[in-house]
Structure formats: C-alpha cells, structure tokens
Amino acid sequence: MNRTLVALAAVLTLGLALAPVVSASAADxxxxxxxSVQPASETGxxxxxxxxYGVNPGTEIDDYVVVSNLGSAAQTFxxxxxxxxxxxxxxxxxxxxxxxxxxxxxxxxxTKTDQITVEPSQSATIPFRILVPSDATPxxxxxxxxxxxxxxxxxxxxxxxxxQRVAARVYIRVAGQPVSKVSATGAVVGFSPSWNPFGGGxxxxxxxxxxxxxxxxxxxxxxxxxxxxxxxLAQLKVAPVxxxxxxxxxxxxxxxxxIAALVILFADVKLTPSAPTDLVDKSQLRDQNGNPLPKxxxxxxxxxxxxxxxxxxSWTLLLIVIAIIALIFLVVRYVRTTRDRMFxxxxxATEQARLDAIRDAxxxxxxxxxxxxxxxxx
Numbered sequence: 248m249n250r251t252l253v254a255l256a257a258v259l260t261l262g263l264a265l266a267p268v269v270s271a272s273a274a275d276x277x278x279x280x281x282x283s284v285q286p287a288s289e290t291g292x293x294x295x296x297x298x299x300y301g302v303n304p305g306t307e308i309d310d311y312v313v314v315s316n317l318g319s320a321a322q323t324f325x326x327x328x329x330x331x332x333x334x335x336x337x338x339x340x341x342x343x344x345x346x347x348x349x350x351x352x353x354x355x356x357x358t359k360t361d362q363i364t365v366e367p368s369q370s371a372t373i374p375f376r377i378l379v380p381s382d383a384t385p386x387x388x389x390x391x392x393x394x395x396x397x398x399x400x401x402x403x404x405x406x407x408x409x410x411q412r413v414a415a416r417v418y419i420r421v422a423g424q425p426v427s428k429v430s431a432t433g434a435v436v437g438f439s440p441s442w443n444p445f446g447g448g449x450x451x452x453x454x455x456x457x458x459x460x461x462x463x464x465x466x467x468x469x470x471x472x473x474x475x476x477x478x479x480l481a482q483l484k485v486a487p488v489x490x491x492x493x494x495x496x497x498x499x500x501x502x503x504x505x506i507a508a509l510v511i512l513f514a515d516v517k518l519t520p521s522a523p524t525d526l527v528d529k530s531q532l533r534d535q536n537g538n539p540l541p542k543x544x545x546x547x548x549x550x551x552x553x554x555x556x557x558x559x560x561s562w563t564l565l566l567i568v569i570a571i572i573a574l575i576f577l578v579v580r581y582v583r584t585t586r587d588r589m590f591x592x593x594x595x596a597t598e599q600a601r602l603d604a605i606r607d608a609x610x611x612x613x614x615x616x617x618x619x620x621x622x623x624x625x
Contacts, residue, residue: 280318282365284394284415287313287372297416298392301532301540304421305381308535312358312415313372314394316365323364324394326373328356331389331416333495338456338488342391345410352390352419355379377419385423386461389492391416418463420532425546428460429520431553432496436472436514438506438557444564447505450481452514454553456488457496462546465489465524469517470501474509474559481506490523512559518551 286295292313300308316322330353334341343349358375365371375392391414398409434454441448452470468485483501491497506512522545532540 280320280322280396280398280411282317282322282324282394282396282413283315284392284413285313285315286415287311289372289374291370291372297418299418299532300377300535301420301543302379302422302535304379304383306379306535308377308379309374310377310537311372311374312392312394313370314363314365315370316367319367321364321366322396323362324396325362326358326392326394327361328358328375328390328392328417329353331391331492333458333490333492333497335496335498338491338497338499340416340490342393342412342414345395345412349390352377352388352417355388355419356390356392356417358392377417379419379421383421384461385421386425387463387493388419388421389417389463390419418532420462420543423461425462425544426460427462427464427520427546427548428458429464429466429491429518430457430459430551431455431516431518432457434514434516434553434555436512436555436557438508438512438559440508440559440561440563442563444561444567446561447507448559448561449502449504450506450512450514450559452483452501452516452555453499454516454555455496455498456491456518458491458493460546461493463490463492463523464520464548465522466491467519467521468499469519471515471517472503472506473513473515474507475511478509480509480512490525506559508559508561508564510558510560512557514555516553516555520548520550522548 285292286298287293289311298310298312302308312326314324314326328349329343329345329347330349330351332341332343333339343353348354355377356375357378358373360373363371363373393412393414395410395412398411431454434452437451437453439449439451450472452472456466456468458464458466466488468487470483470485471479472481472483474480481503483503485499485501488497488499522543532543534540
C-alpha cells in the first residue's frame with residue numbers, strides 16, 4: 248500500500264504592509280510555480296488589501312477574487328474558502344488544512360468555480376458568494392479565499408505530495424454587541440539555578456493568551472518577575488499578540504537569565520487588549536453592496552492578569568550552607584565535648600585531691616597517735 252506524503256506549505260496571505268501582493272513558491276516545486284491572490288472587482292484588481300465586510304445576519308455578499316499566474320507555465324489552481332485560525336505555537340494568522348472541513352465563515356463562501364487553469368503572466372477573476380446565516384453570532388468571523396497548487400511527491404505515482412496555498416483574507420463583522428474578553432490561562436513559572444552559588448539562574452514563564460470574546464484583538468503583554476516582599480527581579484519584554492481571532496489561543500514562552508535565587512519566585516502577567524491594527528484597519532469595512540461603512544464601534548477593552556509562583560533556590564549555595572551548618576555543629580559539639588571532658592577531668596582531679604587530702608590527714612592523725620602511745624610506754 249503506497250503511503251501518501253503530505254506536507255502542507257505555510258499559508259501565505261495578503262497582509263504585509265510593504266508588500267500587498269504576495270506570491271508563493273516552494274523549494275521542492277519548480278521555480279516557475281508562483282502566483283498571487285487578491286481582492287478584485289468584476290474588471291480586475293481594485294486595490295483592497297483584504298475582503299472586509301460589516302453586515303447583518305442573513306446577508307448575501309457577491310464579490311470577486313483575482314488569481315494571477317506569475318510563473319512561466321500554465322497552472323491549474325484549486326479555488327475554495329476555508330476558516331481562519333490563530334496558530335497556537337506562533338500566534339500568526341493561519342488557515343485550516345485542506346482536508347479539514349470549515350465550520351464558520353469559510354463554510355459561508357462558495358466560489359463560482361473550484362478549479363481554474365491560468366496561462367503564464369495572466370490573471371483570472373473568479374466570482375464568489377458569501378451567504379451569512381440568519382443565526383450567525385455577532386462579532387468577527389474570519390476566513391480566506393484560497394488558490395492552491397497540488398503536486399505529487401517525488402517518486403510517488405499516487406497521492407498528493409505538496410499542497411501550496413496562497414489566500415486573500417476575509418473579515419466579516421456580523422452586527423450585534425461586540426464583546427472583548429482576553430485571559431491568560433495555565434500560567435507556569437520555572438527556575439533553573441546556576442552552578443555558581445552566587446550567580447543568577449534561568450527563569451521561564453509559560454501561559455496561553457486566549458480570546459474568549461467575539462471580536463479580533465491585539466494584545467499587549469507585560470510579564471514581571473518578583474522575589475519575596477515584592478522585590479522586582481526582571482521586567483520581560485514580550486512582543487504583542489497581533490490579530491488573535493475569537494475563540495482562538497496562542498502559547499507564550501519567555502526565558503530570562505540572571506534571576507537571583509531568593510527562595511520564592513513570582514511571575515505576574517498582564518494582558519492589555521485593543522482593537523487590531525491590520526489589513527481591516529487599512530481597508531475600510533464595506534457593506535454587501537460594496538459601500539464603505541463608518542469606523543466600527545469597538546467593545547470596552549479590559550485588561551486581564553494572572554500569577555504563578557515557584558521555588559527559586561540555588562542548590563549549590565544550599566549545599567554550601569548545609570555544609571557550613573554541619574561544620575559549625577561538629578565544631579560546637581567537639582568544643583562542648585572537649586569542655587565537658589575537661590570539666591570532668593578537673594572534677595575528677597579535685598575529687599582525687601580531696602580524697603588524697605583526707606587520706607593524708609587521716610594518716611597524720613594515726614602517726615601522731617602511734618607516737619604518743621610509744622612515748623607513754625617509755
């Protein structure tokens with residue numbers, strides 16, 4: 248049974264401030280395979296950086312995406328929509344794997360064609376429709392319109408080896424009450440002491456930034472390490488989380504050296520959310536007819552905090568302290584034992600002297616008595 252080598256290339260999206268047109272190529276694919284995906288009108292590119300809509304539930308949106316073949320050979324592209332996500336490990340924008348069925352905004356997208364062949368240096372404008380369900384929840388729903396190229400793995404006759412994808416982002420704000428709710432969950436702080444008894448150790452802080460609201464958010468982060476009695480040991484510089492999507496989370500790992508071992512180490516995390524400054528901020532929201540909308544009314548953003556603690560002990564220093572205490576104990580015990588022996592010897596000598604004195608006194612009395620008796624006889 249042949250195995251299918253599946254290696255999904257990283258999702259490339261429109262969104263670099265200095266490079267609104269993004270092309271894709273892969274090291275394992277011929278250099279001539281390169282393309283871009285951009286928002287468009289019926290006549291071609293229209294300058295938008297992303298699809299951004301503000302609509303009511305039950306709205307139908309008709310729009311266009313242009314796929315440009317930047318390579319040197321004709322290329323067939325699969326075109327479809329899928330849900331967006333926040334990469335847990337990196338916090339970056341991503342899209343569901345091709346084999347995963349979308350459940351949110353990606354499932355609302357229907358392209359007029361799901362496959363198209365584009366000649367080299369040519370473009371194809373593809374209509375698509377977004378049907379927002381009548382029961383769609385308020386807030387932000389994010390997706391992508393993808394053009395992908397699938398190639399067989401080298402040496403494999405069957406199956407897809409590489410799936411390269413380029414996408415234009417789709418942001419949909421469904422009318423209703425926006426809610427901001429970020430939290431830092433699973434906060435853990437660790438400490439690894441140095442072999443140098445008087446040197447600082449390494450501290451690590453781990454936690455998840457989770458968006459429990461219904462709008463996209465940027466999240467500034469502050470992490471402070473403290474010792475006992477509020478002694479500040481370090482203020483970590485943590486990059487902000489950009490454009491974290493509703494219902495998504497990303498893991499944060501921070502490491503800092505030179506932290507003093509003061510028995511207890513506290514980590515205090517503070518998250519400060521704000522409205523995202525990304526493609527939507529640069530591409531004004533439009534209604535279903537393409538008319539620009541006023542700036543969004545943002546929710547009330549509230550900071551979130553979390554804390555964790557751990558033991559921060561220099562084991563080398565602790566062993567030295569234990570050794571010193573043990574040495575002091577032995578010295579004290581030796582001195583005390585020696586002193587007790589000396590006092591016992593003094594007491595024994597004193598007692599012996601007393602006994603000798605008594606014996607000498609008794610011996611003198613006996614001699615006098617004997618001498619007296621001898622004088623009487625004479």
